[in-house]
Every structure is written in structure tokens, then in C-alpha cells.
Amino acid sequence: MSDQDQAFGNRGNRDASVVNPHGRGTIDGTRRSGSxxxxxxxxxxxxxxxxxxxxxxxxxxxxxxxxxxxxxxxxxxxxxxxxxxxxxxxxxxxxxxxxxxxxxxxxxxxxxxxxxxxxxxxMGFVPQVHNIFPSMTVEENLEMGAFIRNDDIRQTLEQVYDLFPAVAEKRRQAAGELSGGQRQQVAVGRALMTRxxxxxxxxxxxxxxxxxxxxxxxxxxxxxxxxxxxxxxxxxxxxxxxxxxxxxxxxxxxxxxxxxxxxxxxxxxxxxxxxxx
Amino acid sequence: MSTNRQATAHSPWRAPILFAALALLFVLEGTVRNSMFSGSWNTSLAILNMGLISAITALGVNMQWGYAGLFNVGVVGFLALGGLAPVLVAMPPVEGGWSAGGPRVLLSLAVGLGTLALATQLWRRMGKGRLRGLAVTGVLILGFFVYRGLFDPAVTAIEANNPARHGNLGGLGMPVMLSWVVGGAFAAAAAWAVGKVALGLRSDYLAIATLGIGEIIVAVLKNEDWLARGVKNVVSIPRPVPYEIDLQQNPAFVEFATRWGFSATEASGIWVKICYMSLFLVVLLVLILLAELALKSPWGRMMRAIRDNETAAEAMGKNVTARHLQVFVLGSAVIGMAGAMMITQDGLMAPVGYNPLRYTFLIWVMVIVGGSGNNWGSVLGAVLIWFLWIKAEVWGPALIGVLTAPLPDGGLKEHLLDSSAHMRFIAMGLVLLLVLRFAPRGLVPEK
Amino acid sequence: MDILNALVAFLNFVFIPAAAYGAQLALGALGVTLIYGILRFSNFAHGDTMAFGTAITILVTWGLQALGISLGPLPTALLALPVGIAATALLVLATDRAVYRFYRVQKAAPIILVMASVGVMFLMNGLTRLLIGVDEQRFADGERFVINVRDFKAMTGLAEGLALKTTQLLTLVIAILVVWALFWFLNRTKSGKAMRAYSDNEDLALLSGIDPEKVVRLTWIIAAALATIAGVLYGLDKAFKPFNYFQILLPIFAAAIVGGLGNPLGAIAGGFVVAFSEVAITYPWLKIAGYLFPGWQPDGLLQLLGTEYKFAVSFVILIVVLLFKPTGLFRGKSV
Structure with missing residues (x-):
């Protein structure tokens, strides 16, 4: 917890018209890698x-x-x-x-x-919770998985759909609307997209x-x-x-x-x- | 992660030293005459009195933010509503104003409120379905037309009554100090209505709700001429302290002034301001005492427990929404009281002056700079920021003058000098940002 | 004929002004909602960002006019707009670097960002005052009307006239183009999808290789562009006065919340809902009623609320929507 957080404690963080706690990150993205x-x-x-x-x-x-x-x-x-x-x-x-x-x-x-x-x-990592992008479609979730790739991802996409036929049917649906098991499949599929x-x-x-x-x-x-x-x-x-x-x-x-x-x-x-x- | 120098504990002398430094600023303003200070006690005390009113406002905001974490951005509205009280309580009655439509206005307002109450009750009592929707809509529409039918003719009649001088309902002619309490009650009632709606939802929407109600209250004051003459302003509101002109004609006072080496004009101004200052100080100290006692009571401990861990407090059976509503109403009452005091001091109700930047967000700067959750901090922050806000208007041009000295005379230099009074906005923004960044707990942190 | 006259009066006094105003609010609300969705706080400085962008655009417009450059029938401000957008984008990027980034890296609670935005609001307010002062400025030039009342009457023979200001038409056209471009960007491009992914789940976006700082920079640039466009269109349509831009914050916030905070589609819908209600409730319907019911002689103006209370309308809509649909008309992210 930072000093700034301690200073204000929990004040104001309940007011949904000014703050949006949804989807906040916890990983420090600024840490640089060593060699x-x-x-x-x-x-x-x-x-x-x-x-x-x-x-x-x-x-x-x-x-x-x-x-x-x-x-x-x-x-x-x-x-x-x-x-x-x-x-x-x-x-x-x-x-x-x-x-x-x-x-x-x-x-x-x-x-x-x-x-x-x-x-x-x-490394392909699937976190335990918050492991999908709920408002994006299944296909967009998979595309985001392949974000770091610059080559053609269609083949990998088909492989993932072959592996999880249940989510293949719902590729245009928002991932957040799927059942728990299907969400996990999307999450695993997303990680597989990086090959x-x-x-x-x-x-x-x-x-x-x-x-x-x-x-x-x-x-x-x-x-x-x-x-x-x-x-x-x-x-x-x-x-x-x-x-x-x-x-x-x-x-x-x-x-x-x-x-x-x-x-x-x-x-x-x-x-x-x-x-x- | 310690990112600034505020992580360690503070010395108990911190607050007294800061208050002493602040007092020194006011003494310098009163005695030293140079490019920085005016050397006039009248100016110094005028700044101090407005600073004290700001301090009471900041105290109210601090009760909401510091104790409960509620983000109120409608301070200007509650302040303005409180300012209505001196007009309605202390002004002499307007001849013919009341008989023109007073009872009818009251009746129409009762109908309006009754309609809302009836609609709410219907919504709660009736079973879910289309019938309920129709019934509630019907009641609201019918109620609105009855309200307007009663209200509009009454307002026209009142406003037609001697419009050049009055055209409003007038007041009750009661002592002006009473209006301070009434102003608090006005603001409390508005806060209760807003809080009831905005705090009852699944998560709060208090910020946007207060932003809205603030604008609306100011709009009402500007446009409802029958109430307080709108933008035509109400002047010469009775004072609780002597008038300068009376003092100047009092031989005893003139002699007293000469003995201290002041001219009668100057001394009368100073005396009046000291009277106001004493009144404001008494109110401020009583409020702080009450606020501190409340904070140390079981109620205050519960407030802090709720603020720090809402879920746990809820699990222990505390009604978080009700507590929040309570503290929101209390804080707003304090703000309303400050509003009434401000109008009393000015002797003038001029609704165009209610600018949210000055009366909402500047108050927020005061609270954050002073230290969220600390009553003494709010007072210190309020008086200090108010002093800087006033003096920035003087120092800004001086600074720009020095900075632009090497520039050749011309359009740019002139423009910069002309607009240098706006430097105070930039200065306040910088102060807030610097405090947030390097001393987020403020000058006098919460214990 | 009377029905046609009533329709024309409705179009002229209610529909066209409300549509133009709604488009301006929608553009403003889009900026607020993007910041809320991606940076996770309500930006109190948005109104002043709009004012700053407009002020720069006006200054450049004056410069162009002094040089004798114009766009013919269109306002010269359109030529100056890109400069305004660029300057505003630079300013907000600088404030992000100097103010917001620190708290983001620290993962500080969003309320601190709200407080910081109040500080930035003061700064930008002062800056705009320094640049252009506090007075009202009119900077619309070129052809004033696409259709003016006299021509319309002569053309149709109707008693009621219809005026369509260039700025109103321009507002609608530009708003449609901007919204189309924004949605195309968010839904079709890799960077746009990355922004949505970051809004949905910051950690997972990071682990997918999305650079958070790049997403944030992009968001600020888009928000600055939206704010400047909204501000310039509003200023062209009405007039530029810094304080009005501060006050417009309430209807903009209301629009964003009514539509569902964090939801771009909702922001647009919210903008039009707020604008149409404001205009419809504060418009005196006497004239239109006169055409429709010739025998009826009401004694009032048939105005539900005075125009001074237009803010009350945004507020009431907001409260009603929140009471009955706490997530907004389109599901927002807040609840």
C-alpha cells in the first residue's frame, strides 16, 4: 500500500460516479527485466x-x-x-x-x-480468477492472447476452436456471458494463442x-x-x-x-x- | 512503499507552530506595508473573517470526507441555501408581499412535496406491475399540474408587488443570529433529500448527485425572484454587530480610537470586524469541540470503523447507509451555517457570486491541504488557503511584473500583465497537486 | 397545413437544436467515459480540457483570419481544429506524465486520481483564462445558415419557418464521422482492442503483452481530440465562454452515467437523452399547441420548466435512471 493510499484510507472509493474499481490491476507493469x-x-x-x-x-x-x-x-x-x-x-x-x-x-x-x-x-499463464476479458467476444479474447504475435494467427485460432468446440460456437458472444466452464476454456485458449x-x-x-x-x-x-x-x-x-x-x-x-x-x-x-x- | 517524507510520526508541536506561523502572516498583513502586504488591519481582518467562514465550511466538508469518506462536490449549493436564511429570517417583512401570495406559495410547495411523497409510497406499497407504473406516473403528472396551477399565479402576484424595491416575500424580522441555525437546517434538509436517494443505491452516486443539486440550488436562488429577489440581490440585511457610521458618530468611540492612534473611520471598520471575528471564532470553536467530542464518542469510533472497513462493519450489523446519511446531513448543516454567516457578514445576498470553483473546489483544496480527517487541519488549511487565494491576486501581478520586466513593451507583455490576476487558479492547482504528491496527509495529519 | 406548421416548428425549435446539442454532449461524454473506463476515474478537468482546446482553436482561427485564410462557407475554425487538438493532446499527455502517472505506477486508489484531476482542473482553468480571458468570444464565420427562415417560407409557403444553421449541420456531420471513426478504431484495430482489453482487465492485458503506458497515452490523445472537437462545435453553435465549459461538466457527466459509465455506446445515447429532455422540458410548447389545437387558449406558455433550470433536467433524468436502472441504460462497468 502506498502512502497516498494510507493518507486517504478507504475514503471515497465507494462512489461509483467518480471511481471505477472494475478491472484494476495489481501487477507492477513498470518493473524492468534483467538479462x-x-x-x-x-x-x-x-x-x-x-x-x-x-x-x-x-x-x-x-x-x-x-x-x-x-x-x-x-x-x-x-x-x-x-x-x-x-x-x-x-x-x-x-x-x-x-x-x-x-x-x-x-x-x-x-x-x-x-x-x-x-x-x-x-510461458503461457492462466490466472485462477479474472482470467478473461469479460466484455470482449470470445474471438477477441483469443486475439488478445495473440497480441504479441505479428504473424497470421488464423491457424492457431482454428486449433483452439478444435480443442474447445463448445466455445467455438460462441465466438461472437461476450466472454463474460459464458458459463464458468466455458470461461475457463476461453482462458486456456487465450494462453494457447501465444503458442x-x-x-x-x-x-x-x-x-x-x-x-x-x-x-x-x-x-x-x-x-x-x-x-x-x-x-x-x-x-x-x-x-x-x-x-x-x-x-x-x-x-x-x-x-x-x-x-x-x-x-x-x-x-x-x-x-x-x-x-x- | 514509502515515497515521501510523511511516513514517519509527527511532532505534537507541528500544529501549534503552523498556527503561529499563520497568525504571523496576518500580523504582517496588518502592520507591514510593502509590495507583499497591505499594512492595513482592516484588510487583514477582512481576510481573516472570510477565512474563518471558510474554516467552518471546511469543517463541514471534513466531517463528510474525513469521518465517512463521502465526496461532496455540491458545497456551493449547501452554502448558498444557508445564505437564504438571513434573508428569510432577518429581513423585515415586505408590505403586501405575504398577502399577495404567501400562503398560496406555501400550499403549492406542500402539494409538490406531498406529490413526491405519495408517489414514493405508492411505489413501495403497490405490487409490481404495469398498474403501479401508471399510478405513480399519473400521480406525478397530476401533482405537477396542481403545483404549477397554485404556484405560478402566487409568484406572479408576489413579484408584481413593488418590483423595483421588493417583489419578494420578505423575511420575518427576527434576530439575524437565529438565521445561522435556520441556514444549517435548510442545508440539512436538502442534504437529507439528496443523501436519501444517492446513498441508498447499491454503490454511491454521491459526487454526481451533489454536483447536480449544487447547480440547482444556485439556479433556484438566481431565478426565483419571489424568494430572495434572484439576481436583483437583497441588500442591507440586518447585522448582529454595530454599524461603522454609528460608531463614527459616537464621541466615546472616537476618543477611544484617537487614543490608540487610529482615525475614526479606520477604527470603526476594525472594531466591526473584530466583533464579527469574535462571533465566528465562538461558533468555530464550539463546532470543533462538538466535532471532536463526537469523534471520540462510540458514534465516532463506529464512523471510523465503517470508513476503514465497510464490509466488516456491515457484517457486524452496522447500517452503513444510515450512518453515512447521518454524517452527510450533519456536515451539510455545518456548511449551511457557514453560508448564513457569510451572508450576514456581507449584509448582501447576491446569488451570481456562487461560483463552484470558489465555493466547492477551493474548499476541497483547503480540506486536503489541511489534512483529511483532522478538524484543526481543516481550519488551518482553510485560513491559509484563503489568505493565499486573496494575496495571489496581488502577488501574481507583482511576480509577472518582475518576470516580464525584460520583455519589450507591447501586446504580449500587456496581455500577460492584464491576465496575471488569473494566476491564482494556477497557484491553487499547483498547491493541491504538490500536497497530494508530497504530503497527501496534509499539513496536520489525522492521528 | 397546421399539422405541417406544427411539425416545422417542432423541428426548428426542438429537434434540430436538441440534436446538435446532443451530439456535442455525446462527444464530451465519450471522452469522460473513455477516461473512466480505462484510467478508472471521473475526470473533473474534462470541461476545462474542452475550454483549453477551444481557446487554442480560437487563437489559431484569429491568426488565420488575420492572414486572410478562410474556408469559404465553412467556419475557419475547422482549419484551426487540428492545431487545437494537437495542443490539447500535448497538454494532457504532459499532465499525465507529471501528475497521473505517479499514482498509476503506485496503484494508488482511484479517488486520489479524482482529487488530482481537481488540481488539474484549476491549472487548466487558469491557463485558459491566461490565454483568452473570461469573456464571451464568438468565432463562427462563413455562411451562417444552410436553410434560413425566409427562404424556407418562400419555398414551402408555410407560415412557420425553418432554420438550419451551418454549425448545427456541421456538428451533426462531424459527430457522426467522429463516432464512426472511434467505434471502428475500438472494435476493428489492434490498438483499439488493446484499449478495451486494458479497460476490462489490466493485469491480463499486461500479461498478453499489451503495453499499459501506450494504452494510457492513446486514451489521453483520443480524449483530448474528443474534448476539443466537442468544445469547438459547442462554441461555434453557441459561443465560447470558459465558465460555460465548466458548467457543461454536469450534463456531460449525467450523459455518461445515464448511458452507463465506461460504455461508449451508452455515452452517445446518454448525450441525446439528456439533450432532448433538456430542450423538450424547457421549450414553451404554446406555439406548437396552437397549431395542433386551434381552439385551445391556454393561459401559460406551456413550458414545463424555465430554461434557467436546464441543469435540473439532467439531474432529474440522472436520478430516475439511477433509481430504476443503476447500471445505466447500457450496462456500464461501475456496479
Missing amino acids: TGPGRAGDPFLIGEAMSGGYGRGPDILHDCTIAVEKGQIAVIVGPNGAGKSTAMKAIFGMLNLRQGSVRLNGRDITALNPQDRVKAG PQVLMLDEPTAGVSPIVMDELFDRIIAIARGGLPVLMVEQNAQQAMMIADKAYVLVQGANAHTGTGKELMANDEVRRTFLGG
């Missing part, structure tokens, strides 16, 4: 290694946390509430200050890049019905089988582990268990403390 460095031999495709840090000047939320995804695989981050799952993903995406550790993508050290530049470097090298999803199934959730998972598997690595934070740990090639269980911002989904599902401790039986 990138070389990766390390034997790295996975994307790795956030030994990350420690927190938001702003706040206390550390992550403690020596490592998350990685290999090409063509699905990696999921699971854990109890408040374990720092989303924070870990945001750390990989450059949205918090890392005190220690590094993020490397496809043989490049991108620790110093800001989020915008990480998108350009090949990313890795897709990062922050709780894509939050707040959708079980049937829609299954369908979304199907789509995500299809994306991964198409060769695009997927990193995903998930609340529904059981379903997530079933489709995961690799799963990270975080507890209090640190790695507690790591393994393939099947291994962890078979792990007694994970089952007892975390999966509830």
Missing part, C-alpha cells in the same frame, strides 16, 4: 529451483521449493490450503521477489525477467461442477499429449494426481513429497495426511 543467462546441463524443460521468497517486503512464503516440468508431461502442484501452491507458480512466473533460487526455461535462466517478458519467452512452450494453469477447475471438471482435465491431457508441457496447481488432489506425470506435494511453502502421481497415491503418508484416507 537472461544460460541454463544448466541436464535441466528439465522448465524448472524453478530452490526458490525462497514472498510478496513485496513480506515474510518468505516459499522455502527452498523446487518445481519442474519435462517436455510432453503434466506436472501438478498439490497441497493443503495455504501451502503456497499458487505462490510457487507465481514465483515461476515472476510475480514475486525471489530471494534465492532460479527459474530456467528451455536452456535459459529467466530469473530476472518480469512476467510480461516471460510470456514472450514462452507457448509451456502452459501454466492456476487451479483451472476452481468453482466448476464435477462434470465440467472432468471435461477440462480431458482437454488438458489432450494439450499435454500434443507435446506442450503443462504445469498446474490443483485443489482436487486425487483427480489431479491421476493425470499427473509428476506431482509435487507442498506443505508450508516447502517440498514435502515428490514423485509420479501413482507413486504418491500409493504413499501411505500422503494418503493419510493429505488425501484423507
Whole structure:
């Protein structure tokens, strides 16, 4: 919070005839990127290694946390509430200050890049909420996803529509008018429009019905089988582990268990403390 | 993120030192005669008195903004409405004015208000449907025509009564100090009506609503001649203090003045202004005392709790809208009182003078510069800004004169010198922007 | 015949003036609504931005007139307009850089931007006063009428005349062109869509690679252009007086809110709703009623409200719309 905010407190911010809180941003868009460095031999495709840090000047939320995804695989981050799952993903995406550790993508050290530049470097990120442009049509949402591209985007557009036939039918409709599941599809589609090298999803199934959730998972598997690595934070740990090639269980911002989904599902401790039986 | 030097705690001496510096400015204005100051106590006290009235206005705005975070941009309207009170309360009755159409005007106003009330009740009581819409529209249309049918002839009659001197209803001939309270009541009633509508919506539309009502009140005062003669102005409103001319003819006073080395004319002006100043100071101090007591009471704590976290307060069962309405009405009453005091001091009701830039936005500069949420800050900001506003008219040309000295005589130089009085607008804009940027809590921050 | 006369009187005294005024309000409200949608605050300095742009345009117009340059039947001010727009755009970009950008970077609460806009309002007000003073200026030249009353009467043989001022026709034509261009820009071009995206969701726009500062700059330039055009058209149609431009803020805000703040289509609709109601409610209908009901002799002017209360009309419309449709006629972003 800035001094200016503290000075006025919450005054006047209720008056809709003078202020418009709708769609306000929280990311500092003015932070400049540093330079990138070389990766390390034997790295996975994307790795956030030994990350420690927190938001702003706040206390550390992550403690020596490592998350990685290999090409063509699905990696999921699971854990109890408040374990720092989303924070870990945001750390990989450059949205918090890392005190220690590094993020490397496809043989490049991108620790110093800001989020915008990480998108350009090949990361596709789908936030948990506010992940579409509600007053714009589905097609415009997808076009905005491809904003940084200067080539012909029609082919990618068709691929996204093939992947999500339900939203293809509504391409002229405002995205804000769609159902929850369809909005998530638009959100994922928007991220795919940059033709990313890795897709990062922050709780894509939050707040959708079980049937829609299954369908979304199907789509995500299809994306991964198409060769695009997927990193995903998930609340529904059981379903997530079933489709995961690799799963990270975080507890209090640190790695507690790591393994393939099947291994962890078979792990007694994970089952007892975390999966509830 | 600390971006300015205001992040740290303040010394308790800050406010007294600033007030002392301000007092020094007025003493200099009264005693030193050079290009910066006039050296006249009459000027100094005149600025101070208007500054005190501005301070009371700023206090009202600060109650709304500082305590509850309400953004009122119709200050000019409430101030003007308060100014109506001295005319209606203290002026002597106009002969024949009341009998020409007084009761009829009152009746028509009652019909107008009754129509609105009836329409509201119908809307609330009747079930949803086309019938309700028709009924409410019917009542409103019918009510409007009955109102105009009663109102128009009455107004024509009143305005035809000795139009050169009066043409209005006239007042009640009561003591002018009473009008200060009445002015507050007028403004409070208007604020209640506006607040009831604008604060009851899902989110506030107070700013635009007050902007509108401000314009409307000023338009009413300018055009309803039967009320206060409109732009023809009402003059010689009775005073609560002695008249200069009486003082000058009083041998005791003349002797008293000579003993202090003043001419009778000068001393009488100073004496009258001191009388006004004392009255204004008493009102100001009583208001501050009440405001501070209220702020420290459970009510004040609740106000601040609501302001800082509306959702939490609402969850605790506090009726946020009702509290906001309360403080909005109270603040407006204070503004109305200041309006009545201003007209009393001027002895003249001239509605064309009600300019929103001067009476709404300049008051806002005062509140922000003084320190949002701090009553003493508002007073300091008001008197200081008023002083600068007046003096900028003198200093601006002087500054331009120095700056343009090297320029050759000609159109441009002349134009710049001519328009240098407008420098005060630029100066006020700069002051507000600089304070917002570097000291957003103002000169005397809220504790 | 009487019905035709009534129709002509209606067109002459109500429809044409209201349409021209509505177009001016719509252009002003578009600027306000764009700033509200993208920069997320109500710009109290908008009226004074209009005044500044018009003042520059007038000064350049005088210059052109002194040089003997004119546009024939059209007002010379049209030639000066681009200069006015450019100067205003530079001024608002400078204020953004010096004032607003700091708070934007800090992610300060929007109310602070509102306060800052009050400061900017004082500055611009003073600047306009310095430039051109506070007096009324008339700067319309060229042909005054497209159709004048006498010709119309001679042509049609009707008792009632119809006048169409050049400035009124010009206002409507320019407003239509500007609105068409703006909507084409917002809906068809990449930069326009980026502006809408930023308005919808700042963070996601940033993550999509949209440069926020570029969007903001573009918004200010468009708002300055809209303000200057609206101001010049208003000044041509009526007269230029800085204080009137400050007062027009209320109907402009009312139009923007009635239409739904943040919604450009709503701003246009709101402008016409406010203008038509103002004119219809403050117009004395006696003449038209006389044509329609020859036997009726009412004793008043059949004027619902005096013209002095035109602001009351914007206000009442605003309150009614807010009471019954809190998001405005077209869904705005505010609620």
C-alpha cells in the first residue's frame, strides 16, 4: 500500500460516479527485466529451483521449493490450503521477489525477467480468477492472447476452436456471458494463442461442477499429449494426481513429497495426511 | 512503499507552530506595508473573517470526507441555501408581499412535496406491475399540474408587488443570529433529500448527485425572484454587530480610537470586524469541540470503523447507509451555517457570486491541504488557503511584473500583465497537486 | 397545413437544436467515459480540457483570419481544429506524465486520481483564462445558415419557418464521422482492442503483452481530440465562454452515467437523452399547441420548466435512471 493510499484510507472509493474499481490491476507493469543467462546441463524443460521468497517486503512464503516440468508431461502442484501452491507458480512466473533460487526455461535462466517478458519467452499463464476479458467476444479474447504475435494467427485460432468446440460456437458472444466452464476454456485458449512452450494453469477447475471438471482435465491431457508441457496447481488432489506425470506435494511453502502421481497415491503418508484416507 | 517524507510520526508541536506561523502572516498583513502586504488591519481582518467562514465550511466538508469518506462536490449549493436564511429570517417583512401570495406559495410547495411523497409510497406499497407504473406516473403528472396551477399565479402576484424595491416575500424580522441555525437546517434538509436517494443505491452516486443539486440550488436562488429577489440581490440585511457610521458618530468611540492612534473611520471598520471575528471564532470553536467530542464518542469510533472497513462493519450489523446519511446531513448543516454567516457578514445576498470553483473546489483544496480527517487541519488549511487565494491576486501581478520586466513593451507583455490576476487558479492547482504528491496527509495529519 | 406548421416548428425549435446539442454532449461524454473506463476515474478537468482546446482553436482561427485564410462557407475554425487538438493532446499527455502517472505506477486508489484531476482542473482553468480571458468570444464565420427562415417560407409557403444553421449541420456531420471513426478504431484495430482489453482487465492485458503506458497515452490523445472537437462545435453553435465549459461538466457527466459509465455506446445515447429532455422540458410548447389545437387558449406558455433550470433536467433524468436502472441504460462497468 502506498502512502497516498494510507493518507486517504478507504475514503471515497465507494462512489461509483467518480471511481471505477472494475478491472484494476495489481501487477507492477513498470518493473524492468534483467538479462537472461544460460541454463544448466541436464535441466528439465522448465524448472524453478530452490526458490525462497514472498510478496513485496513480506515474510518468505516459499522455502527452498523446487518445481519442474519435462517436455510432453503434466506436472501438478498439490497441497493443503495455504501451502503456497499458487505462490510457487507465481514465483515461476515472476510475480514475486525471489530471494534465492532460479527459474530456467528451455536452456535459459529467466530469473530476472518480469512476467510480461516471460510470456514472450514462452510461458503461457492462466490466472485462477479474472482470467478473461469479460466484455470482449470470445474471438477477441483469443486475439488478445495473440497480441504479441505479428504473424497470421488464423491457424492457431482454428486449433483452439478444435480443442474447445463448445466455445467455438460462441465466438461472437461476450466472454463474460459464458458459463464458468466455458470461461475457463476461453482462458486456456487465450494462453494457447501465444503458442507457448509451456502452459501454466492456476487451479483451472476452481468453482466448476464435477462434470465440467472432468471435461477440462480431458482437454488438458489432450494439450499435454500434443507435446506442450503443462504445469498446474490443483485443489482436487486425487483427480489431479491421476493425470499427473509428476506431482509435487507442498506443505508450508516447502517440498514435502515428490514423485509420479501413482507413486504418491500409493504413499501411505500422503494418503493419510493429505488425501484423507 | 514509502515515497515521501510523511511516513514517519509527527511532532505534537507541528500544529501549534503552523498556527503561529499563520497568525504571523496576518500580523504582517496588518502592520507591514510593502509590495507583499497591505499594512492595513482592516484588510487583514477582512481576510481573516472570510477565512474563518471558510474554516467552518471546511469543517463541514471534513466531517463528510474525513469521518465517512463521502465526496461532496455540491458545497456551493449547501452554502448558498444557508445564505437564504438571513434573508428569510432577518429581513423585515415586505408590505403586501405575504398577502399577495404567501400562503398560496406555501400550499403549492406542500402539494409538490406531498406529490413526491405519495408517489414514493405508492411505489413501495403497490405490487409490481404495469398498474403501479401508471399510478405513480399519473400521480406525478397530476401533482405537477396542481403545483404549477397554485404556484405560478402566487409568484406572479408576489413579484408584481413593488418590483423595483421588493417583489419578494420578505423575511420575518427576527434576530439575524437565529438565521445561522435556520441556514444549517435548510442545508440539512436538502442534504437529507439528496443523501436519501444517492446513498441508498447499491454503490454511491454521491459526487454526481451533489454536483447536480449544487447547480440547482444556485439556479433556484438566481431565478426565483419571489424568494430572495434572484439576481436583483437583497441588500442591507440586518447585522448582529454595530454599524461603522454609528460608531463614527459616537464621541466615546472616537476618543477611544484617537487614543490608540487610529482615525475614526479606520477604527470603526476594525472594531466591526473584530466583533464579527469574535462571533465566528465562538461558533468555530464550539463546532470543533462538538466535532471532536463526537469523534471520540462510540458514534465516532463506529464512523471510523465503517470508513476503514465497510464490509466488516456491515457484517457486524452496522447500517452503513444510515450512518453515512447521518454524517452527510450533519456536515451539510455545518456548511449551511457557514453560508448564513457569510451572508450576514456581507449584509448582501447576491446569488451570481456562487461560483463552484470558489465555493466547492477551493474548499476541497483547503480540506486536503489541511489534512483529511483532522478538524484543526481543516481550519488551518482553510485560513491559509484563503489568505493565499486573496494575496495571489496581488502577488501574481507583482511576480509577472518582475518576470516580464525584460520583455519589450507591447501586446504580449500587456496581455500577460492584464491576465496575471488569473494566476491564482494556477497557484491553487499547483498547491493541491504538490500536497497530494508530497504530503497527501496534509499539513496536520489525522492521528 | 397546421399539422405541417406544427411539425416545422417542432423541428426548428426542438429537434434540430436538441440534436446538435446532443451530439456535442455525446462527444464530451465519450471522452469522460473513455477516461473512466480505462484510467478508472471521473475526470473533473474534462470541461476545462474542452475550454483549453477551444481557446487554442480560437487563437489559431484569429491568426488565420488575420492572414486572410478562410474556408469559404465553412467556419475557419475547422482549419484551426487540428492545431487545437494537437495542443490539447500535448497538454494532457504532459499532465499525465507529471501528475497521473505517479499514482498509476503506485496503484494508488482511484479517488486520489479524482482529487488530482481537481488540481488539474484549476491549472487548466487558469491557463485558459491566461490565454483568452473570461469573456464571451464568438468565432463562427462563413455562411451562417444552410436553410434560413425566409427562404424556407418562400419555398414551402408555410407560415412557420425553418432554420438550419451551418454549425448545427456541421456538428451533426462531424459527430457522426467522429463516432464512426472511434467505434471502428475500438472494435476493428489492434490498438483499439488493446484499449478495451486494458479497460476490462489490466493485469491480463499486461500479461498478453499489451503495453499499459501506450494504452494510457492513446486514451489521453483520443480524449483530448474528443474534448476539443466537442468544445469547438459547442462554441461555434453557441459561443465560447470558459465558465460555460465548466458548467457543461454536469450534463456531460449525467450523459455518461445515464448511458452507463465506461460504455461508449451508452455515452452517445446518454448525450441525446439528456439533450432532448433538456430542450423538450424547457421549450414553451404554446406555439406548437396552437397549431395542433386551434381552439385551445391556454393561459401559460406551456413550458414545463424555465430554461434557467436546464441543469435540473439532467439531474432529474440522472436520478430516475439511477433509481430504476443503476447500471445505466447500457450496462456500464461501475456496479
